[in-house]
Amino acid sequence: MQQRVSILDGNTFLVCDRSGDVEPSFDFPTGMFSFDTRFLSTWLLTLDGERLHALSVDDAHSYQTRFFLVPGEPTHYLDAKVSIIRSRSIGGTFTEDLTVLNHSGREMRFQLRLEMGSDFADLFEIKHQRPKKGRTSAQAGENELRLTYRREAFHREAMITSSADAHVDQNGMTWSITVAAHSEWSTCVTATPIIHGARGEDVRAITALGAARGPAVIRDEQEDLVGRAPQLGCDCEPLAGAYRQSLHDLAALRYESITLGVRLLAAGLPWFMTLFGRDSMLTSLQVLPFLPELVPPTILMLAGLQGYRLDDFRDEEPGKILHELRYGETAGFEEQPHSPYYGAADSTPLFVILLDEYERWTGDAALVKQLELPVRAALHWIDTYGDLLGTGYVWYRSRNPETGLENQCWKDSWDAISYADGRLPGFPRATCEIQGYAYDAKRRGARMARLFWNDPEYADRLEREAAALKERFNRDFWIPEKNYYALALDPDGRHVDSLTSNIGHLLWSGIVDESRAALVAEHLLGPRLFSGWGVRTLATDEGRYNPIGYHVGTVWPFDNAFIAWGLSRYGFREEAGRICESMISASRYFDGRLPEAFAGFERHLTDYPVQYPTACSPQAWSAGTPLLLLRVMLGLEPQGEHLIIDPLVPEGMGRVELLDIPGRWGRVDALGRSRTPHDHEHHH
Template structure:
């Protein structure tokens, strides 16, 4: 989505084209959004009836962008008698300052027009042909256009005002301006996004942070957050750039939950600006060694929204951790089940893993004791509702065939789980990585039960169940003729034999028999899976392989960070370093900001990683990738009250120094050098 430009502050964000314009579209997520509703679907600037073209764009800050524009085609720029500066900021509301510059020696008149409109589309409706069930009205007031949408109790409003005198109509504002020689004219357009509650007021105004924030307060908050992170010094400029970019993006993705008042990390712009179970957990695991105070609110909210009942519409089951929480119209009227939705089978064991890892870094025993019942219920779900076929594995099949997700693993697109020849297995499905998560969750819960809950019998039982799961898994999922683990089992217990990156998550979980780890690493770093820029989601040569297929051949940075962590866990340090180095080199071509995914073309075909056209950027678990890679390269591992530091830096990367790493030990420093520079 490089042709699009975005600004964001938490759950309010704006996506435009490179001129700063927004036009109605169902194939691109352009517009002004807040809490899953599009408040502007049209925002189009003309001067004397002409569209403008970008001379330059300054989008170095997440909450502020400047567009330098001129009318006409690029070949006419030299003789342009007028140029326009659009400066926009966001902070709950949206502000744009328009400055028209007259470059002529004589006074000039211009007609400046901004077309304005709002379809109030729900985020789920963007790709659909809208058939809104409510009523939209446009009200013209002096220098103000009020756009309102109502459907029963659902009430949203965009109020657009101008600081300069404007001719206002239901479709926008016109300014007839006279500018002296070499002079300028300016107006400030303010767009207030109003989300009305039952009492008829914008209920964001009652939250601790309020509905609107100044640019200054956003900058102070982001700078304060970044100042708490460890300081990185290194010889590898792409790593330094990626680290700093990641901290900025993680700071910008923080938002306040309307309902629960917690400060959380949104999963990614533009489609995922909300809490996700799986995404939020993985991001928390990535940032834990760097910004541990971001993690506790996520844990508490996931625990607070843990499933308590059987609800087919929402795929909810007792003990299950949510998949996604939405605030828009379709969720409010139960046209979509996301209020919240529980359609992920892996978020529940991952929740247990995160709780334990959080304590190991922070020493926050109080939280572990408080969450005992939640962890037990999560593990009960693994053994009952999660085990649909009673075979000792986690299976998934949606309870809601109309709007539920068919695939409820992290590769949740329709064609992501397939046999080697491309055939799709029936449901329910048991993907391999989920069994690894369950294994790890049981061992971690056993540690918590023995150390904090005073229940050694429960700990013994969990350890026994984990050992049995590991033995059973290595028997049923291993493909001896191919020497890797099956992607999944189908309902008949037949291995789904496509070669995919999921086997790297097995290394991270520890469920792989040690004597097989080397063969798994050989596949991950072999030519079919490893593109040279990273590990592909699916190996070249598989029936559904596509280097620009969402989960069937692209490279996902977050996936690679977990794979590198898994290789490190089994002592495969050189292989882990290769993955880290490839990802850091790829980041250089994205300005340090790793996208959600990029194409899986082999590095021999291209001198740079090829963009995936609809990838989210920034995305939280992609922003967290450089952080986790630093942990892997420096060999950071908590052990009691101490932090073990065991670096292995790939050749050519030079010195890596990470200062003030926070944890239960206080703050410590870590230093590593690549082996070719240590002598």
């Protein structure tokens, strides 16, 4: 797979090849995107008809990139008489400065050409390769090219301008230039995406969204965010690098919602530059100890879009929290149910968990009081629409067999939930971790009812229900002959019996009986699940195991972070530390940026973690992973007005110091250091 370079600023991003070129592609979304629409699908530079090749690429910043190019195939003995620099930045609009450098001792003439085009594809059309239903047109003007797409009231445009005189046609721009000896020539090309609202107005112009923000503004915004986070001092360079990268990626992944003008965390580039219920909430849990101010906009947005009716097309039910929100053409014309789509059974309990955890860190009682009704509605959903079979568990089955998601848990690919022999169960399904979330949500709902809503009876009821759920769950989900919890129950209440990473989330939620926690920990770090780089999604001896299968054998950093949190919750600090160590070691091989997932191969087999081909990067909950691992290693836990600090830093990691941890206590410092390895031999 060709290496790709991406550049992003919240709502707008561009993905290209190593030379900076974009050609129409359907296997992977290359081009410039904004709000789920591709505004540029062709952006191809030639000099005298020849393609260019990169000598080097500087992509240290998320919002700007620089390509150093020469014509023809690069060779070791290249003696180029001419080179080209493409400097680009993105911030509402996309800007590319083209500079042609003449290295020879005489004047030279060139034809510089930039092919331009847009198919205005919706992200879903790229994924499923559907033809367009509207009309695309191109209009050449003086030093400008306007690309337009219309389908009824859906109207999008890309406006491209050049600062230097160009010959413009419907497919791009050509510059006929003369460059003196040892001199240079340059032009600035700008491409602006325009989104027309229902009344024809430019939506981006009337909100702050379309305001062109230069690199300096974006840099200041990102630096400001990173500067507000606690300072990390540590001996372990990979940990320092991963922390730095995570903060920058989280800053870059903030995007503005068209409708509300608030800044939310998008889930990941390139497929998921939008609000996801589950991803946004799990990322919020990870960032709480570091940047708590990122959390309220997400909670409020999810509360505001909470389901209130039955809508089979969108899998909507009263009290349900959304799964995914889209702005593109297929959502607008209801060819896709994402406006918003509610097909997730775990987002609703996670909403309750996040709000409670947020209050425990920040002391923001006002938000808990403000959201009393949405939280009650979410808790009510768990017992009503969530419990499809009336057995006291949360089940899922899409109401929309056409375009609904089959699996509505975090492992949402079609083959992710299987029996040990590889068969797939029928629907509805009740996966184990969702029962854990429901248990935790009831416990936390009880705390909020007692402390903030002045409703002790409701609190008592929720606590009784939680206790009953825990007892029932430990009876019905435990597989005595295998000594672990089933991945799920099938419609007949039978065990879906494969061994998976899901059991780690059970430790995080607290639903595991103390007497069984050690067995669960043993499985998680045993050779079937633990690769040495992390816990695999599926054990190696299961029917569907594939070390490079999306949810059936790969290692997911976010998954591992929550498993580590769960292990430490039950006192398995050494085991949690092993996961922290393996993740931080893996991050070195990805330049500090943990991908969405990587292959489940044995550590001693590959010596380095193998990339998963289509993983999103950056991805929010992977960016949040080093933050949650730091919380686990330093043993950070809010209790009343205080922060408990109980460090257990994995061996060999040295000193870990986190300064200015924000919360209801003001700001405090945490320091941990690993025990020195007295004798390293027995570890290898």
